[in-house]
Amino acid sequence: MTISNSPIQRFSITNLHGERNVVIDFANTVKILIAENGAGKTTVLNALYNLIAGNFNKLRKTNFSQISVTFSSGREIFLTQEDLRWKVNDAQIPPGIFQHFKAFLPLEHIQEIYDLFCQGNRSVLKASPYFAEARKRMNVDEANLISWIEILVRELSPLNLQGQRLIEARSVIQEEFPFDLIYLPTYRRIEEDLRNLGETIPDRGIDRNFIQFGMSDVTARFNEITSEIKNSSIRWFARVNGQMLTQLITGVNVDDDMRNSLSSAEALRIVLDRVGDNVSPENKQHIMSLIHNRRILDNASLSYFMANLVKVYEQQKENDSAIKKFTAICNMYLVDKEVVYNESSVEIDIVRKKNKASVMIETLSSGEKQIISLFSRLFLEKHRSVAIFFDEPELSLSLEWQKNLLPHIVQSGICGFLFCTTHSPFIFQNDLRPYTSDLVEYITEL
Structure with missing residues (x-):
């Protein structure tokens, strides 16, 4: 588990709700705050997220006098409520x-x-x-x-x-906190946002619609990454065909690296399957037979062609690896189901373990949806490094899942900053206990 020094040194809110000051020190890239419901932990998390994300309009709705962040470089930004208001003059x-x-x-x-x-x-x-x-x-x-x-x-x-203070603040944040942001609020926060817009959707409808939207995003991520692999295979197949024309004219040259690559029968089988109908099933079977008995080396043209197809497989390894990591970590949580990745057909599916029957993603439990949605965002999207702001991750999760979730996020190698609020002790009954504090330690009542 890699935890380093935090890019944020201190976060402060002065006169929050007119009754308290909050000053939180960040020594490490993981910070977990524990507090009972109603203690204000969600307000603190949202305030930091909205400041870092530049959601100044949302930040303005929080009642405070001043809010500030000090970065590890020593640079500081601080804003007042007046700074957050648009300077709108209809005359101008x-x-x-x-x-x-x-x-x-x-x-x-x-x-x-x-x-x-x-x-x-x-x-x-x-x-x-x-x-x-x-x-x-x-x-x-x-x-x-x-x-x-x-x-x-x-x-x-x-x-x-926006005023010069906001422009300067946004610039400093982008330079000092270079992460893609992932914000994971509770469902009740989504309901509140909808009601603030005047929505009158019943509670169950709001919850269902939000989950459906999230899982539609998951399906879109599945389709995007698998389509990228399939399209890449077809493009490379066409490119190799073009290179073959040159080789046939000038003479086919199969070097030692190419010969060695032909020993990877599984990779060759996968990449042949990925080019689809461009090669008939009969020819695929014949080629695989030549690979297994090594007689393919007697055919220089075919050896050259297949060795170049192995390069296709190597080019796609980043996406393949991401999908494999995603399936492996999800399957550590799923009990009677599993996520499967068919490398040959380039398809991701969720199936029942007992009979391999496909499971519609919308029929998963709330906890299963939360796990699959979260890890699909981490592993199946292109990120530099992410900063995660997670409000009450324990909701809908079993006790065992609660213990494992945050360590798995930190160990993913993708999360560069994690700020989490919780009221469940099981969330930090793991290696992250040293990075957990009671919110009350950072509050001074006025």
Whole structure:
């Protein structure tokens, strides 16, 4: 388990809710806060996340006088409530798209959309409930709304509505905290966000819709990474065919490295399967027979061709490895089911152990969905390194799963920073106990 010095040295909130100061020191890249329900641990986690993510509009909804982060480099950012407010003067804003947005949306929702756009992640913007609200109220499709938001940002950017302090804060955060962010709130936080937008969906409907959305994301991740492998195989197959023309004209040259690569029968079988119908089943079987009895070395052209196909397999190893890690770690949690990866057909499936029958991902339990969704985000998405902000990971998880979850996240090699809040002692009944503190240690009542 690799835990290093934290890029964040200290996080402070002054006059939180008008009754307390919070000062949290970060010595390491893992920080777990334990507190009973109602103690304010979710507020603290959300405040740090919203500050780091640049969600200044959401941060403004938290009642405090000043909020600050000191980084390990010594650089510091601190903001007041006044810093977080847009400096909007209708007289200075020319007639245009802003006035159109303002006719349909509250100012704070426009600011939320503006902030999300400026963060540069279109997927996060499109998934935002504020984006959905704008589409509904303005009666516009996704593509046109994106275009309108681009115009809105161009129109407002020269006016410096955010103020210099926010611009400087965003710049410092990007330099000092270079992680992809993963925010994992509780379902009740999702319900609260929906209700804040005036949604009247029944509780069960909200919960089901949120889980369905999350699992649709998982299915999309499965499809994206497997399609990348399949398409890469076909592209390389065409490329090798082109190289063969040159070799047939100039003379086929099979070097020692190529000959040695032909001893990897399993890799050759997999890559032949991945090129699909470009090679008939009969020819695949004949080629595999030649590989097994080593007579393939008597055919220089076929040896050259197959040796180059092995390179295809090597090129895809990063994605293959990611899928294998994902399936292995998920299967440590699943009891009567398992995630299987068929390397030949390049398919990921969830099956019952007893009969190998496929299981629809939507029918998994809440705990199984949480595990598969989380680890698919870690292993099946392209990341530099991630910072995870995790609120009450124990929900829907068995006691044994609670003990294992955070160590597995830290050991993944992908998580560079973990900030977690919990009220379950089982979450840190593992090697992470030294990185766990009671929230009360960091609070000074006023």
